[in-house]
Amino acid sequence: xxxxxxxTADLALREAAALSGDxxxxxxxxLSESHPNAEAVAVSTCNRTELYVARPTHEAPSxxxxxxxxxxxxxxxVERLAAATVQREQEQAAAxxxxxxxxxxxxxxxxxxxxxxxxRAYADANERGVVGPVLHKLxxxxxAAARKVRQDTGIDRGRVSVASVAVEFAKGVFExxxxxxxxxxxxxxxxxxxxRRLLEENxxxxxxxxxxxxxxxxxxxxxxxxxxxxGARPWDDLERLxxxxxxxxxxTASSEPILTESMLRRVVKKRRRxxxxxxxxxxxxxxxxxxxxLSNVFLYNLDxxxxxxxxxxxxxxxxxxxxxxxxLEAATACMAEVQHRDVGQLVRELRRRLHDIGNEERxxxxxxxxxxxxxxxxxxxxxxxxxxxxxxxxxxxLPLSQLDARDASRPLGFYAAALRRLFDLDSPQPSRPEQTxxxxxxxxxxxxxxxxx
Amino acid sequence: xxxxxxxxxxxxxxxxASAAAAVLALRxxxxxxxxxxxxxxxxxxxxxxxxxxxxxRGLSLGxxxxAAAVLAxxxxxxxxxxxxxxxxxxxxxxGGLLALAAWYVQSRPRLxxxxxxxxxxxxxxxAWAICAAAWTYHPFNLERLDPVWEALHLGGVYxxxxxxxxxxxxxxxxxxxxxxLKRHKPPLAAGRIASLETLETVIVRCAAxxxxxxxxxxxxxxxxxxxxxxGGTRLGEQWWLTPxxxxxAGAWTLYxxxxxxxxxxxxxxxxxxxxxxxxxxxxxxxxxxxxxxPGGGVVDPxxxxxxxxxxxxxxxxx
Numbered sequence: 001x002x003x004x005x006x007x008t009a010d011l012a013l014r015e016a017a018a019l020s021g022d023x024x025x026x027x028x029x030x031l032s033e034s035h036p037n038a039e040a041v042a043v044s045t046c047n048r049t050e051l052y053v054a055r056p057t058h059e060a061p062s063x064x065x066x067x068x069x070x071x072x073x074x075x076x077x078v079e080r081l082a083a084a085t086v087q088r089e090q091e092q093a094a095a096x097x098x099x100x101x102x103x104x105x106x107x108x109x110x111x112x113x114x115x116x117x118x119x120r121a122y123a124d125a126n127e128r129g130v131v132g133p134v135l136h137k138l139x140x141x142x143x144a145a146a147r148k149v150r151q152d153t154g155i156d157r158g159r160v161s162v163a164s165v166a167v168e169f170a171k172g173v174f175e176x177x178x179x180x181x182x183x184x185x186x187x188x189x190x191x192x193x194x195x196r197r198l199l200e201e202n203x204x205x206x207x208x209x210x211x212x213x214x215x216x217x218x219x220x221x222x223x224x225x226x227x228x229x230x231g232a233r234p235w236d237d238l239e240r241l242x243x244x245x246x247x248x249x250x251x252t253a254s255s256e257p258i259l260t261e262s263m264l265r266r267v268v269k270k271r272r273r274x275x276x277x278x279x280x281x282x283x284x285x286x287x288x289x290x291x292x293x294l295s296n297v298f299l300y301n302l303d304x305x306x307x308x309x310x311x312x313x314x315x316x317x318x319x320x321x322x323x324x325x326x327x328l329e330a331a332t333a334c335m336a337e338v339q340h341r342d343v344g345q346l347v348r349e350l351r352r353r354l355h356d357i358g359n360e361e362r363x364x365x366x367x368x369x370x371x372x373x374x375x376x377x378x379x380x381x382x383x384x385x386x387x388x389x390x391x392x393x394x395x396x397x398l399p400l401s402q403l404d405a406r407d408a409s410r411p412l413g414f415y416a417a418a419l420r421r422l423f424d425l426d427s428p429q430p431s432r433p434e435q436t437x438x439x440x441x442x443x444x445x446x447x448x449x450x451x452x453x
Numbered sequence: 454x455x456x457x458x459x460x461x462x463x464x465x466x467x468x469x470a471s472a473a474a475a476v477l478a479l480r481x482x483x484x485x486x487x488x489x490x491x492x493x494x495x496x497x498x499x500x501x502x503x504x505x506x507x508x509x510r511g512l513s514l515g516x517x518x519x520a521a522a523v524l525a526x527x528x529x530x531x532x533x534x535x536x537x538x539x540x541x542x543x544x545x546x547x548g549g550l551l552a553l554a555a556w557y558v559q560s561r562p563r564l565x566x567x568x569x570x571x572x573x574x575x576x577x578x579x580a581w582a583i584c585a586a587a588w589t590y591h592p593f594n595l596e597r598l599d600p601v602w603e604a605l606h607l608g609g610v611y612x613x614x615x616x617x618x619x620x621x622x623x624x625x626x627x628x629x630x631x632x633x634l635k636r637h638k639p640p641l642a643a644g645r646i647a648s649l650e651t652l653e654t655v656i657v658r659c660a661a662x663x664x665x666x667x668x669x670x671x672x673x674x675x676x677x678x679x680x681x682x683x684g685g686t687r688l689g690e691q692w693w694l695t696p697x698x699x700x701x702a703g704a705w706t707l708y709x710x711x712x713x714x715x716x717x718x719x720x721x722x723x724x725x726x727x728x729x730x731x732x733x734x735x736x737x738x739x740x741x742x743x744x745x746x747p748g749g750g751v752v753d754p755x756x757x758x759x760x761x762x763x764x765x766x767x768x769x770x771x
Contacts, residue, residue, distance in 0.1 A: 168640040172630065175563070175650045272718035275649060296722050298634050308639045 001093035002066045002085055003043075003050025006107050009084035016076050019044040027073045028128045034069075035061050039132035041125040041139060043100070045117045047107050052097060054134035063087040094138055094335045098327040101146040103156060110155035110316040110323075115146050137338055145330035152326065153319040158312030163193035165308045166279045167201060169300050170247050173275050177203040182230075183245035185209050185238070185259075186252035187219045190281045194249045195223060206230040207241055211252075242267045247277045250286040261290040268294050281305065357394045361387055457530075460523055460541070461587045467519045468579040471552060471572050474512035478555075478569030481506055482629075482646065506559075509568060513556035516575060520549030539592045540740065543611045544582035550615050551575045563647045567655070570622035570629075578618070581740075602677045609670020616663030617704075617733045620711065623655035624729035631723050653714070653722065656729050660711035667705050667736075674701075700739045707732035 004017060019027055019042045031040050031053075038061060039054040051066055061069070067085060071078035088096050096105070101118045103110040122139040125131045131139075150156045159165045174180055182203045184195050187210055195206055206223070207230045210216035216232035225231045233241055242248065242264070252258060259278070264287075268276070278299045280287040285301055292299035365387040372379050399419060420426055524545050531538055537546070555571040558564040585591075630646050647655075678692055692698060707728055714725040 165640075169634075171648060172634050172640045172646070173649050175648045175654075273721040273724075274718075275722065292635075300637060304637045311639070 001050055001052050001088045001096055002063050002070070003048060004081070004084040004086070005048035005050070005105070007105075008086055013076070013080065013084055014047065014049065017049045017070070017074050017081065018046075019049055019070075019074065023073055024124065025128075027069065028125070028130050030069055030073065031061070032128075032130055038130075039135040040130045041122055041135055043118055043121040045114065048100070048105075050096075050100070052093065052135060052138070054132060054138075091332060091335045094142075095328050095331040097138065098142050098145055098331040098334075099324060101142045102149045102323050102327045103146070104320055104323045104327060108160050109313065109320055110150070110157075111160070112150070112156045115143065115150075118146075119143055133341070134338055137341075138334060141330065141334040145327060145334075149323050149326045149330075153323045155316050155319040155323045158308075158315065160309055160312050160316075161193070162190055162281065162302070162305045162309060163197045165305045166194050166249070166281070166300070167197045168308075169279065169298070169305070170198075170277045173277050173298055174246065177201045177247070179204055180246040181205045181207065181244055182247045182249065183207045183209065183241050184219075185248065185250040185286065186282070187215050188251035188253075188281070191249050191251035192219065192223075194279060194281070198247070198249075199223065203247075207245065208232045209235055209238055209241060211235050239263060239267060242276075243270050245276075246274070247279070249279045249281070251281040252286050254282070254286055255284060257284075257286055257288045259287040259291065261288040261294070264288070264291040264294055264297065268297060271296075279305075354395060357391060361391050361394070364390075460527060461583060463519065463523045463526075464541075464545075464579055464583045464586055467516050467523070467548070468576055468583060470512050470519070471516045471548070471579055472576040474509050474516070474555070475569055475572035475576055477506060477512075478509045478566075478572055481509075482566055482569060509572075510556055510559050513552050513559070513568065513572065516552035516579075517549050517556060520545050520552065520579075524549070537607050537611075539585065539590060540743070541582050541585040541590065543607065544578050544585055544740075546611055547615050547618070548575050548578040548582060550612075551578065551618055554615070554619055563651055564655070566646045567622060567626050567652075570625045571619065573625075574618045574622055602673045602680075605673035606670050606677055609666045609668070609673060611670075613663045613666030613670055614733075614736055616659045616666060617708070617729075617736050620656050620659035620663060620708075620729040621733035623652050623659065624726035627652040627656065627726040628723060631726070649722070653725060656725050657712055657714055660708050660714075660729060660732075664705070664708040664712050667708060671701055671705055696742050697739055700735055700742060704732050704735035704739065707735065 004014065006014065009017070024042060024044070027042060028040065031038060035055065037055060037059075041052045043050045043052065049070075051070065053061065053066060055061065067082055068078055071081045097118075099105045101115055103112065103114055106114055118139070122131070122135075122143070125135075159168055170177070177198055180203055182195065182198050182205065184191055184206060187208070195208075199206060205228065206225050208216040208220050208225065209232070210219075213232065213234065220226070220230070220232045238258075242259070248259075250259065273296050275296045275298065278287050278291065278297065280299065280301045283302060287299055287301075289299070289301075291297055365383060368383055369380070372383065399415075524542060527538075527542060527545075537543055551571055552575045555568040555575060558567045558571065626647070627649060630649055630652065633646070634649070710720055711725060711728050711732060714720040714728070720728060
C-alpha cells in the first residue's frame with residue numbers, strides 16, 4: 001500500500017492527489033500496460049488516496065514506481081508526494097485496509113461513509129479488470145470484517161454532527177417531517193446544515209427569514225425553495241411565522257435574544273397547544289432560555305447538541321481499541337489464507353515445471369538409448385550420467401542465474417539466503433534410503449499436501 | 454365454580470412473569486446518553502442496533518398463552534357454555550390480551566418502548582386477578598341475566614378496559630418522554646421511545662376504541678340493570694346515583710373528551726396523557742367497587758340483588 005491521508009497530508013495536497021474520473025482511468029490503464037500481472041485498487045476519498053497493489057514479492061512495480069506513476073497521473077511533483085505518502089507491505093498493508101474500512105482511521109472515528117467508499121473503489125477496479133485473486137480476497141474480507149466490527153463494537157452508532165443531533169431531538173417530538181413547517185432564522189453554516197438535513201427528511205415546507213431580505217432570498221434560491229416548498233419571508237412576519245411553524249432553527253449574529261419569552265408566550269397561546277421545537281445554535285443565544293419552560297415548547301441550544309456529539313465521539317473512542325484489535329485479527333487471518341493459497345499455487349507450478357523438464361529429458365534419453373546396443377553397459381552408464389547432469393543443470397539454471405552479481409538490481413543476498421534455506425545447504429545431508437520414482441513421487445505429493453493445507 | 458389452587462398458582466406465576474418482563478423492558482429504556490439511532494450512513498451499513506429483547510418478547514407471549522390456558526381450564530371445569538363466570542375471568546382476559554399487545558408492539562420499531570408500560574399494567578391486572586380468584590371471588594349471577602345483554606355488557610366493558618389500559622400505557626410513556634425532552638436529555642435510540650406525536654396518536658386512537666366499546670358495554674349494562682324481571686331494577690330506585698354508575702359515567706366522559714383531544718386543544722399533549730391515566734383509574738375503581746362492595750355499591754339494595762342462588766358466593770355483581 002502506498003498512500004496519503006489526513007494524517008500525513010494537508011487538504012490542498014489531498015485534493016491535488018485525488019484519483020477519480022479520468023485520472024483514475026489513466027492510472028489503471030498505465031498500470032495495466034506496464035505491469036499486466038499486478039493487481040490494484042485505488043481508494044480515493046476527501047481524506048485519503050491509497051493504492052493497494054498486489055504483485056509477487058520483489059517484483060515490479062516497486063513503491064517508488066507507484067509513487068512516480070501517481071505523481072505523473074495527478075500532476076503533483078513526486079518529491080512533494082513522497083514526503084506525504086506512507087508505504088506498507090504485506091500484513092501491515094492488509095491491517096491498514098481493514099482499519100480504514102472499519103472507520104478506525106477516519107477523521108471522525110467510526111464514520112460509516114468510508115465503508116461505502118471502499119466498496120465503490122473495489123467495484124470500480126473490478127470493472128476495469130485490474131483486480132486479481134489476492135485483492136479480491138483482501139477487499140471482500142475487509143468489507144465483511146468491517147460490518148462485523150461495526151456491529152459488535154457499535155463504533156458507528158450515534159450522531160456526530162450538530163445538524164444530525166438537532167434532527168434527532170426534533171424526532172423526539174415529531175414522528176416525521178412530511179407535514180411539518182420549518183422556519184429558519186438567519187443563514188449561518190450550522191443553520192444551513194440543519195435545513196439541509198430536514199429537507200433530506202422530507203420536511204413539507206421550509207421558510208427562511210433574515211433581517212437582510214436578499215440573503216434570505218439567496219439562500220432560498222441555493223436550496224431550491226420555491227412555491228409550496230417554502231422560500232424567503234419578510235422579517236416583519238416573524239411572529240406570524242412562528243405560529244405556523246413546527247420547528248424553528250435559529251442561528252443569527254444578534255447580540256440580544258430575538259425570540260423573547262413574552263413573544264413566545266403569545267405565540268404558544270395562538271398555537272392551540274401544538275408542540276414547537278426551537279433549535280438555537282447561536283452564540284449568544286437567539287432564544288430567551290425562559291421560553292423553554294413554556295408548555296409544549298421544546299428548546300435546545302448549542303450546548304445541548306454539542307454535548308451529545310462529544311459523548312458520541314467519546315464512546316466511539318472507547319470502542320476504538322477493540323475495533324482495531326478485531327480488524328487486526330481479521331487482517332492477519334486473511335493474509336495467512338492468501339499466503340497459504342500462494343504457496344499451494346507455487347508448489348503446483350514448480351512441480352509442473354520440473355515434470356516438464358523431466359519429461360523432456362526422458363524423451364531425449366529414450367531416443368538416444370534406442371540407438372545403443374543392449375549389451376553396451378558403458379555407453380548406457382554414460383547416457384544415464386548425461387541425463388542426470390542435463391536434468392540438474394536445467395533445474396538449477398534459473399535459480400542460479402538470479403545469483404548473477406553483475407546485475408545490481410537483483411537482491412543477491414536475499415536469493416542466496418533463500419536458496420540456502422530452501423535446500424538446507426547448511427546442514428549435513430542425512431543419508432536417504434533408496435526410493436523408487438513412484439515412492440519419491442508419493443513423498444513429494446505428501447509434502448506438497450502438507451504445505452498447501 | 455369456586456376458586457381453586459391451581460388457578461391461583463398459575464396466576465401468581467403469570468404475574469411474576471409479566472413483572473419480570475416489565476422490569477426488563479423498562480430497564481432497556483435507560484441507555485447511555487448519546488446512543489442515537491443508526492449512524493449517519495447513506496449506505497445503511499450499521500445494522501439493527503435496537504432489536505427487541507428476546508426475553509421480553511418471550512415472556513409477553515408466555516403470559517398471553519398462560520392466561521389463555523387458565524381461561525380454558527376454568528371454562529372446562531366450570532361446565533358452562535358462557536366463559537366469563539366471575540371477575541377473575543375478565544381480568545385474565547384483559548391481562549392476556551394486554552400481554553399480546555405488549556408482544557405485538559415490540560415488532561414496531563418506534564413503539565417498542567411502549568411494551569414496558571403495557572407490561573406494568575399486565576402485572577397489575579394479573580395481581581388483581583389473584584385477589585379476585587383467592588380472596589374476593591364473586592361469581593356473576595348468571596341465572597337471572599339475559600345472556601345476550603350480559604355478553605354485550607361484559608364484552609364491551611372488558612374489551613373497552615383493554616383499550617383504556619393501552620391508552621393509559623401510552624399516556625405514561627408520553628409523560629416519560631416529555632420529561633426527558635424537557636430536561637434536554639439526549640434522544641434515545643429509535644425503537645425505544647416513540648415520538649410525542651406518535652404517543653398522542655396512540656392515546657387518541659385507543660381512547661376512541663375504548664369509548665366505543667365502553668358505550669356498548671355501559672348501554673348493555675343499563676339494560677341489564679333496568680330489566681330485573683320483576684318490574685324493579687337491580688340497583689334500586691335511584692340506580693343512577695350508585696357509585697358504580699357514577700364512576701362508570703365519569704370514565705366514559707373522560708374517554709369522550711380524550712378521543713377529541715386533537716380537536717379540543719385544551720386537552721392536547723401531556724393533558725391527554727394525564728386524562729388517559731385518570732380515566733383508567735376511574736374504570737378500575739368501578740371494578741374495585743363492584744368487587745369490594747356487596748350489591749355493587751347500592752345504598753339501599755333491594756332484596757332482589759342479594760337473592761343469589763345458593764351455589765354462588767354472596768355479593769354477586771348484579
